[in-house]
Amino acid sequence: xxxxxxxxxxxxxxxxxxxxxxxxxxxxxxxxxxxxxxxxxxxxxxxxxxxxxxxxxxxxxxxxxxxxxxxxxxxxxxxxxxxxxxxxxxxxxxxxxxxxxxxxxxxxxxxxxxxxxxxxxxxxxxxxxxxxxxxxxxxxxxxxxxxxxxxxxxxxxxxxxxxxxxxxxxxxxxxxxxxxxxxxxxxxxxxxxxxxxxxxxxxxxxxxxxxxxxxxxxxxxxxxxxxxxxxxxxxxxxxxxxxxxxxxxxxxxxxxxxxxxxxxxxxxxxxxxxxxxxxxxxxxxxxxxxxxxxxxxxxxxxxxxxxxxxxxxxxxxxxxxxxxxxxxxxxxxxxxxxxxxxxxxxxxxxxxxxxxxxxxxxxxxxxxxxxxxxxxxxxxxxxxxxxxxxxxxxxxxxxxxxxxxxxxxxxxxxxxx
Amino acid sequence: xxxxxxxxxxxxxxxxxxxxxxxxxxxxxxxxxxxxxxxxxxxxxxxxxxxxxxxxxxxxxxxxxxxxxxxxxxxxxxxxxxxxxxxxxxxxxxxxxxxxxxxxxxxxxxxxxxxxxxxxxxxxxxxxxxxxxxxxxxxxxxxxxxxxxxxxxxxxxxxxxxxxxxxxxxxxxxxxxxxxxxxxxxxxxxxxxxxxxxxxxxxxxxxxxxxxxxxxxxxxxxxxxxxxxxxxxxxxxxxxxxxxxxxxxxxxxxxxxxxxxxxxxxxxxxxxxxxxxxxxxxxxxxxxxxxxxxxxxxxxxxxxxxxxxx
Numbered sequence: 192x193x194x195x196x197x198x199x200x201x202x203x204x205x206x207x208x209x210x211x212x213x214x215x216x217x218x219x220x221x222x223x224x225x226x227x228x229x230x231x232x233x234x235x236x237x238x239x240x241x242x243x244x245x246x247x248x249x250x251x252x253x254x255x256x257x258x259x260x261x262x263x264x265x266x267x268x269x270x271x272x273x274x275x276x277x278x279x280x281x282x283x284x285x286x287x288x289x290x291x292x293x294x295x296x297x298x299x300x301x302x303x304x305x306x307x308x309x310x311x312x313x314x315x316x317x318x319x320x321x322x323x324x325x326x327x328x329x330x331x332x333x334x335x336x337x338x339x340x341x342x343x344x345x346x347x348x349x350x351x352x353x354x355x356x357x358x359x360x361x362x363x364x365x366x367x368x369x370x371x372x373x374x375x376x377x378x379x380x381x382x383x384x385x386x387x388x389x390x391x392x393x394x395x396x397x398x399x400x401x402x403x404x405x406x407x408x409x410x411x412x413x414x415x416x417x418x419x420x421x422x423x424x425x426x427x428x429x430x431x432x433x434x435x436x437x438x439x440x441x442x443x444x445x446x447x448x449x450x451x452x453x454x455x456x457x458x459x460x461x462x463x464x465x466x467x468x469x470x471x472x473x474x475x476x477x478x479x480x481x482x483x484x485x486x487x488x489x490x491x492x493x494x495x496x497x498x499x500x501x502x503x504x505x506x507x508x509x510x511x512x513x514x515x516x517x518x519x520x521x522x523x524x525x526x527x528x529x530x531x532x533x534x535x536x537x538x539x540x541x542x543x544x545x546x547x548x549x550x551x552x553x554x555x556x557x558x559x560x561x562x563x564x565x566x567x568x569x570x571x572x573x574x575x576x577x578x579x580x581x582x583x584x585x586x587x588x589x590x591x592x593x594x595x596x597x598x599x600x601x602x603x604x605x606x607x608x
Numbered sequence: 609x610x611x612x613x614x615x616x617x618x619x620x621x622x623x624x625x626x627x628x629x630x631x632x633x634x635x636x637x638x639x640x641x642x643x644x645x646x647x648x649x650x651x652x653x654x655x656x657x658x659x660x661x662x663x664x665x666x667x668x669x670x671x672x673x674x675x676x677x678x679x680x681x682x683x684x685x686x687x688x689x690x691x692x693x694x695x696x697x698x699x700x701x702x703x704x705x706x707x708x709x710x711x712x713x714x715x716x717x718x719x720x721x722x723x724x725x726x727x728x729x730x731x732x733x734x735x736x737x738x739x740x741x742x743x744x745x746x747x748x749x750x751x752x753x754x755x756x757x758x759x760x761x762x763x764x765x766x767x768x769x770x771x772x773x774x775x776x777x778x779x780x781x782x783x784x785x786x787x788x789x790x791x792x793x794x795x796x797x798x799x800x801x802x803x804x805x806x807x808x809x810x811x812x813x814x815x816x817x818x819x820x821x822x823x824x825x826x827x828x829x830x831x832x833x834x835x836x837x838x839x840x841x842x843x844x845x846x847x848x849x850x851x852x853x854x855x856x857x858x859x860x861x862x863x864x865x866x867x868x869x870x871x872x873x874x875x876x877x878x879x880x881x882x883x884x885x886x887x888x889x890x891x892x893x894x895x896x897x898x899x900x901x902x903x904x905x906x907x908x909x910x911x912x913x914x915x916x917x918x
Contacts, residue, residue: 195710199696199703206698206739439694443755446658446688447712449679603662 196457197464200431204465211465214423219476221416241323241330242271244280244292251300252356284315290323291316293331304353306342348372409481410568415538417473418498418561419531424469425502426523428462432507433516445602452595459503459591466499486567490576497583498560502527504590511597534558556583610635611794612657612763616666619652619818626652628818629666634794636762639785641809642798643904649818650798651691654767657796658688670763684713687761691768693752697741701732701751704740709758719758726754730784746777753781757788764788766797770804782808802904814908821911830902833861833873837880838906839887841870842896853890859883863910871909873902 204211247254258274275283280292294313302310314331316324342349351368435441435458444454474491477483485491506523513519531537533547534557543552552558559579566575610633619627627649634640642650655661657668659675659682668675670682695704702723709719727733730750735743740751753769766785770778785808789795799805805812806826813823822829839860846867850856859878864871874883880899888894909915 192711195707199699199707202703203696203698438696439690439692440696442660443688443690443694443708444711445660446686446690446756447683449659449683602660 192453193457193460196454197461200458200461201464203431204461210427211424211469214420214427214469217420219416219473219480221412223480240269240271241290241326242273242288243290243323243327244273244275244283246275246277246280246292246294248277248297249295249299250297253300254295280315284317287317287319289317290320291327293327300356301353303338303342304349304356306346306349345372345375348375409477410483410485411565413474413477413481413483414564414568415531415536415561417470417495418534418557418564419527419536420473421466421470421495421499422502422505422527422530422557423524424466425462425499425506426520426527428465428503429458429506429510429523430516430520431461432458432510433519436510437516442602451598451602455507455595455598456591459500459507462503462506463496463499466502467495470495470499486570487576490567491564493580494560494563494576494583497580497587498556500587501556501583501590504587504594507594508590508597511594511601514601530555530557534561536561556586559583611671612640612796613669614653614657614666615669617653617656617663617668618665619656619661619663626818627656627663630815630818630820631666632813632820632823634763634796636794637789637792638811639789639795639797639809641805641812642796642815643800643802643805643812643908644798644815645800648800648815650800650815651767652818653815654688654765654796654798658686658765659683684759685762686765687756687759687763688765689753689756689767689769691771693748695740695748695752695755698739700737700739701743701747701754702727702736704751705754705758708755712759714758722758722760726757729787730754731780744777746773746780749773749777749781750784753784762792762794764793764795766795768798768800770799770801778804802908806904812904814904814911816908816912822907826904829904829907832907833863833902833910837883838863838871838873838900838902839883840898840900841872841887841890841894842868843870843892843894844868845870845892848892856886856890859886861910863906864913864915871906873906873910 245258247258273289275292277292277294280289280294283289284292292315294315296311296313299310299312302308312331312335314328316328318324345352348368348371352372355365355368432441432455441451441454445451448454474483474485474495478485505526509523509526510519513522533543533551534540534555535543535552536557540548540552540558540562559582563576563579612634614633615631617627617630618625630649630653632640642653644650652661656663657670657675659679663676668682671685673682675682696707699707705723705726706716706719709722710716714722724733727736730753732747732750732754735747740748743751749769753766756764769785770781773781782804785795785797797804797809809826811823811825812829814821814829822832824832844867845865848865848870850862850865850870859875860872860883861875862870862872872887874880884897884899887897905915
């Protein structure tokens with residue numbers, strides 16, 4: 192009987208696929224938008240190439256040397272630096288061709304070597320980008336730290352260096368300066384290599400057995416999106432039950448059978464089948480489009496299956512509780528959204544308020560699902576997924592029986608539609 | 609004992625008593641009409657018989673099986689045609705019939721064969737592959753009827769199966785139902801159309817406000833009016849008091865009295881001419897008198913004091 196019910200429902204869904212497709216496409220679009228906002232989709236270089244301009248307003252010998260060295264630009268796998276004037280750099284930033292620009296202000300070299308007043312570099316960040324300007328700022332911080340270190344350790348040599356940079360000097364004088372500075376650097380290097388304090392990098396035993404999976408932003412996002420949108424699909428699937436009530440086909444079924452459970456189970460199986468198909472398209476399609484390598488696919492399938500069961504059973508209970516179709520759909524959608532948001536589907540659960548994190552989120556099936564998928568993806572989750580699947584299946588069973596009892600009660604009281 | 613036997617069936621929704629101590633029987637090969645206005649309790653009665661509603665009191669026996677204690681056995685020999693179109697509009701007529709056949713317990717092959725037979729009997733073969741949503745109202749009604757017949761039920765419950773369709777389509781359905789009766793199916797037919805009940809049903813129960821007011825054959829119900837003739841008088845009856853009209857109340861039973869109309873039935877077996885003479889002698893200027901055979905509506909009028917068509 193379940194097979195006949197399933198075939199009927201699949202046929203009906205096939206003739207009106209739009210509601211299903213909408214909830215299928217939305218998470219993929221959101222993942223793509225978020226993923227592309229936060230970085231390039233190259234597998235080797237997840238951060239993408241940081242592109243910025245160097246604007247030399249100092250025009251000192253040293254900075255001119257740097258600008259000339261850059262010429263038409265410097266490019267490697269993760270960095271592109273071009274030398275531009277301020278106007279051109281701002282134009283390129285507005286066109287979002289650059290992540291930012293580092294401006295060396297007038298008299299920077301002179302003031303730095305004189306050490307008579309604080310100097311500063313100017314950083315222009317591209318407000319339309321988030322990650323690359325942040326990386327540029329961090330790199331700028333490192334450059335400032337190095338310049339400060341040099342200032343503290345080579346103060347005595349700075350006068351000669353400033354003379355050397357300001358005007359041509361004899362080669363012998365320049366050679367002496369290079370040699371003395373080199374000797375100091377060499378001596379200084381003895382304090383750094385070997386360092387006085389060092390650390391050893393070790394790996395946790397669990398991760399030594401596996402090839403440590405790299406963090407993939409798309410996988411992280413898509414797991415959350417799947418957690419939320421599978422619930423929306425469950426709303427969609429079980430709203431079909433509301434339609435059966437309205438069409439009186441559920442009532443007609445009851446004129447043939449004493450039990451409501453088989454019909455309810457059939458609708459739940461239908462919803463689960465479609466949720467699993469949707470998950471396969473969402474996660475499988477995501478893997479192809481965003482180059483995600485899902486860890487432990489079989490475990491992931493088990494999690495999706497049990498989560499789909501939970502979603503279908505929960506929505507069945509909500510349909511049974513709400514006799515009005517429109518109110519029922521609104522309530523189910525709110526419930527799905529609430530579970531998704533409070534369960535950390537839309538953003539990391541760690542970002543939620545403490546009360547939520549400690550008293551609500553950790554008890555939500557949506558959190559169990561999303562958190563486990565993310566942990567699996569990060570190379571962990573062993574020992575967790577079995578418990579999560581078990582809990583999800585248990586809740587599915589309880590909710591199914593509850594929905595059946597609620598429907599029976601509702602029908603006997605005369606609330607068929 | 610009838611194939612369907614209802615004893616003291618009662619159902620309330622809060623303070624409203626929707627059905628109150630209704631009892632009747634339907635025999636095999638009989639069409640029993642349950643006639644009443646909207647809200648009389650017909651659908652509630654059928655819902656309890658079909659096992660969709662739990663009665664507050666009384667019982668329903670179908671071929672000796674109580675719907676309370678042996679629901680599955682009772683349902684196995686029953687087909688229900690709800691008032692609403694309980695079919696899937698996205699599926700074709702053939703798919704709907706096959707699906708409900710499978711739900712009724714037929715094998716896939718049997719459901720296919722039976723679907724073919726029914727499509728032919730309901731003259732829907734040429735539209736069998738089209739989605740039901742593209743059907744006319746009459747065709748949808750026929751599919752709705754067919755979906756209850758896949759498993760050849762011994763008892764068929766029809767809840768106003770001809771509502772909202774044109775006279776031609778209605779006639780087709782009524783002919784089909786007569787055919788089922790001829791094959792021995794017991795049929796409970798609810799309607800608020802007098803003509804349908806008069807022309808189709810062997811026995812009729814009149815229901816109003818949840819109570820079965822009278823039942824019997826058409827002739828038996830007509831007999832309740834005291835004869836086979838009804839007189840309809842048109843005049844100005846405002847302020848009229850029949851109790852002051854001499855022996856009028858001994859000779860006639862008032863069915864309906866309004867400002868413009870008086871409907872009466874003659875008591876006993878009196879000659880129509882004598883009755884007419886007596887009515888024309890009433891103390892008012894009678895504009896018109898019509899003599900007719902009593903209809904179900906007259907019976908309903910006499911029982912409830914209101915017109916079924918109101």
